[in-house]
Amino acid sequence: MNRRDAVSLGLLGTLLAGCGFRPIYMPTASGRPGVAERELAAVEVGVIPDRPGQLLRQALQERLGSDAGPPHRYILSVGFSIAGEGVGFQTDNSVTRIRLTGTVNWTLKTRDSIGTPLTSGSARALDGLNLFSEQTVAFTMENEVVQKRIAETCADQVALQLATWFNKRAETGAG
Secondary structure, three states, rough: HHHHHHHHHHHHHHHHOOOOOOOOOOOOOOOOOOOOHHHHOOOOOOOHHHHHHHHHHHHHHHHHOOOOOOOOOOOEEEEEEEEEEEEEEEOOEEEEEEEEEEEEEEEEEOOOOOEEEEEEEEEEEEEEEEEEOOOOHHHHHHHHHHHOOOOOOHHHHHHHHHHHHHHHHHHHOOO
């Protein structure tokens, strides 16, 4: 990085700090994990049925860091579905490409006997895969890879929405 780039980067950082910008996963002044990281680690991800649901649950657990951390104070209830739509066709009307849309609806609840809903949201991801009439093994493998990509993209969105909510909640002093 040359001197001009360093000065530009420093100026950009100063401008962003002046407008109230803060990194969402910013640690505390003492270097300990910040609000978002601590609270995300206290979220238990509920079971999500079917193979795509397992992929999403694993991706969420990785992003939230909730496998090894403080006791869970929250539970994340998640509904996940993947729908397909033909978008590529041959002259005989056979489908050659499928667009897959993953949709997640989630609710964060307290982990107590009442299970009070705290916040909720949704996420969506698109991807696609090609169909080859004589390569069913290749299709099955590609389908698994695409479902995993969709799950990871949705998990990124859910984790970011939760981190944002936890930070805003801490700023307002709620909870």
